[in-house]
Amino acid sequence: MLLKGKWNGHVYRLERPLGAGSNGQVWLASRGGAPCALKLGLDAADLQGETNVLASLERGSRDRPSFLLDADDARLGGRDVPFYAMRYVPGMPVRKFVRRCGSGAFKAAGGHLLDRLAELHEAGWVFGDLKCDNVLVAPGGQVTLVDYGGATRIGRSVRQFTEIYDRGYWRAGNRTADPAYDWFAAAVLWIHALDGERLLRLTRSLPPQHRHPRELMRLVRSHPTLKSMEIWMRMALEGRFGSTREASRRWRECAAGLGGGVPDGIPGWMAGMAGATLALAAVAAVLWFSR
Amino acid sequence: MNQILLITDGHSNVGESPALAASRALAQDIVVNVIGVVDEGEAGRIGAEEIESIARAGGGMSRIVQPHMLTQTVQMMTQQTVVGTIRMTVNKELRNLLGVESVAELPPPKRAEVVRMMEELSETTRLRVALLIDASASMRPKLAAVEEAIRDLALSLQSRQGESAVAVFHFPGEDPHVPCVLDLPWTDRVDGLGKLFRNIRMQGTTPTGPALQRVVEYFRETCGNIKEKTEFALPPHGREDPDVMESGDVG
Numbered sequence: 001m002l003l004k005g006k007w008n009g010h011v012y013r014l015e016r017p018l019g020a021g022s023n024g025q026v027w028l029a030s031r032g033g034a035p036c037a038l039k040l041g042l043d044a045a046d047l048q049g050e051t052n053v054l055a056s057l058e059r060g061s062r063d064r065p066s067f068l069l070d071a072d073d074a075r076l077g078g079r080d081v082p083f084y085a086m087r088y089v090p091g092m093p094v095r096k097f098v099r100r101c102g103s104g105a106f107k108a109a110g111g112h113l114l115d116r117l118a119e120l121h122e123a124g125w126v127f128g129d130l131k132c133d134n135v136l137v138a139p140g141g142q143v144t145l146v147d148y149g150g151a152t153r154i155g156r157s158v159r160q161f162t163e164i165y166d167r168g169y170w171r172a173g174n175r176t177a178d179p180a181y182d183w184f185a186a187a188v189l190w191i192h193a194l195d196g197e198r199l200l201r202l203t204r205s206l207p208p209q210h211r212h213p214r215e216l217m218r219l220v221r222s223h224p225t226l227k228s229m230e231i232w233m234r235m236a237l238e239g240r241f242g243s244t245r246e247a248s249r250r251w252r253e254c255a256a257g258l259g260g261g262v263p264d265g266i267p268g269w270m271a272g273m274a275g276a277t278l279a280l281a282a283v284a285a286v287l288w289f290s291r
Numbered sequence: 292m293n294q295i296l297l298i299t300d301g302h303s304n305v306g307e308s309p310a311l312a313a314s315r316a317l318a319q320d321i322v323v324n325v326i327g328v329v330d331e332g333e334a335g336r337i338g339a340e341e342i343e344s345i346a347r348a349g350g351g352m353s354r355i356v357q358p359h360m361l362t363q364t365v366q367m368m369t370q371q372t373v374v375g376t377i378r379m380t381v382n383k384e385l386r387n388l389l390g391v392e393s394v395a396e397l398p399p400p401k402r403a404e405v406v407r408m409m410e411e412l413s414e415t416t417r418l419r420v421a422l423l424i425d426a427s428a429s430m431r432p433k434l435a436a437v438e439e440a441i442r443d444l445a446l447s448l449q450s451r452q453g454e455s456a457v458a459v460f461h462f463p464g465e466d467p468h469v470p471c472v473l474d475l476p477w478t479d480r481v482d483g484l485g486k487l488f489r490n491i492r493m494q495g496t497t498p499t500g501p502a503l504q505r506v507v508e509y510f511r512e513t514c515g516n517i518k519e520k521t522e523f524a525l526p527p528h529g530r531e532d533p534d535v536m537e538s539g540d541v542g
Contacts, residue, residue, distance in 0.1 A: 007399055044394055045409065048402050051399075156451075156452055157414065157452070163362075168443065168447070175450035176450040208442075
């Protein structure tokens with residue numbers, strides 16, 4: 001099937017569908033013989049929101065090859081359909097990648113994922129709807145983020161999210177876009193990828209008032225592979241990194257078995273417990289000195 | 292921007308027609324959305340037609356869902372109503388100023404600019420959502436799901452940049468002269484949301500219409516003259532904006 005842009009005039013040949021996002025379909029296409037991915041939107045304003053994010057990312061990265069290639073409308077089935085063309089990056093969704101490459105391979109991919117997120121955060125955006133389906137991994141572990149429908153300017157309310165990845169759902173914070181929102185989702189993503197059945201069972205059986213990051217940590221600690229990343233997972237769920245670059249560095253340390261300790265600083269939900277511990281310590285000190 | 296979200300599982304049986312009350316709300320620029328919440332096997336019990344007609348008269352949307360879908364549905368409806376209202380306003384302005392029917396007809400660079408502005412408005416416009424909850428006997432087992440959905444909505448509203456507030460009513464009240472009861476006045480905090488529907492005692496009727504009417508009055512009492520216009524201005528021509536994709540940037 002051929003498709004011609006109404007404003008810019010480029011012609012694309014649609015080869016085969018790659019997948020369906022929340023607001024459109026992605027096709028493998030070619031333009032002048034070169035492959036690209038083409039997203040056909042359902043709604044012009046909706047797709048434009050996504051195009052705007054991609055365009056603003058381009059500006060911050062003149063030195064890298066362009067990701068967004070074209071944005072236009074095409075006549076399809078008697079009506080104008082908005083679309084954009086982007087660089088085609090081969091890869092498979094995270095869960096498929098883990099099934100095919102073994103659960104050890106996730107450590108390399110996890111580092112690359114955090115690098116992608118760091119670039120996005122440094123450009124002033126949060127990805128928002130981070131989940132297994134929106135992360136493509138190549139066999140070597142290189143990561144591409146797809147479906148920017150949830151991408152949100154830092155400081156605004158997250159435009160689109162998936163419940164079980166959402167820190168608001170787990171009562172671990174609000175839905176204002178900040179880098180920690182994506183760290184939280186990244187931690188859930190790896191639990192979902194490696195231990196999906198138990199995660200889904202947990203979300204079905206847990207009453208809402210008991211949703212809490214400690215339930216997720218319970219899964220992490222009792223899983224043979226995730227357990228090795230326990231320190232990183234805890235810091236991600238508690239939003240304890242100084243920056244996404246630091247999150248990425250600590251992921252690699254953890255993956256290499258150099259976990260190190262959790263730095264000082266107490267998340268809100270632990271503050272009460274820590275207070276009690278401090279009080280106990282003070283009592284112990286008094287007893288010691290009065291001997 | 293003002294919205295009423297009615298959550299119910301049955302037919303109204305007392306007082307004026309709920310669709311009429313909803314059309315009065317719309318006349319005051321308050322959009323009325325309706326969710327019918329049913330357990331499995333209960334689907335036939337609900338007045339699907341009534342729910343649809345209330346939403347239609349109130350300029351909103353309606354859905355029938357099971358309790359576990361309530362949270363997502365409340366989120367989706369509230370957000371889509373905001374986006375839809377802003378789109379309508381913007382498209383009207385585009386017709387007046389540029390003679391095009393919608394954003395989709397604009398050339399890509401202009402479209403990029405207008406969409407950015409629409410998103411800005413969705414995020415910053417003042418938003419008030421009053422929830423009106425049917426708390427009759429058959430709804431009792433579903434009230435926990437309703438409370439969770441309200442908590443979740445309040446969390447999302449609290450995360451916006453613009454001023455936001457929710458208020459919660461349930462109906463019917465304890466005596467025939469009180470169609471509904473205010474459980475929670477306007478608030479923008481999630482933390483204050485305790486158990487909402489603790490000691491509910493009421494008569495056996497379902498005065499959906501009068502309850503809607505009462506919520507509209509509440510808007511008038513608390514928000515003064517609520518007919519407000521969304522501020523709107525097309526960006527001036529030729530302005531250089533770092534976030535606008537120039538057609539030269541692509542292709």
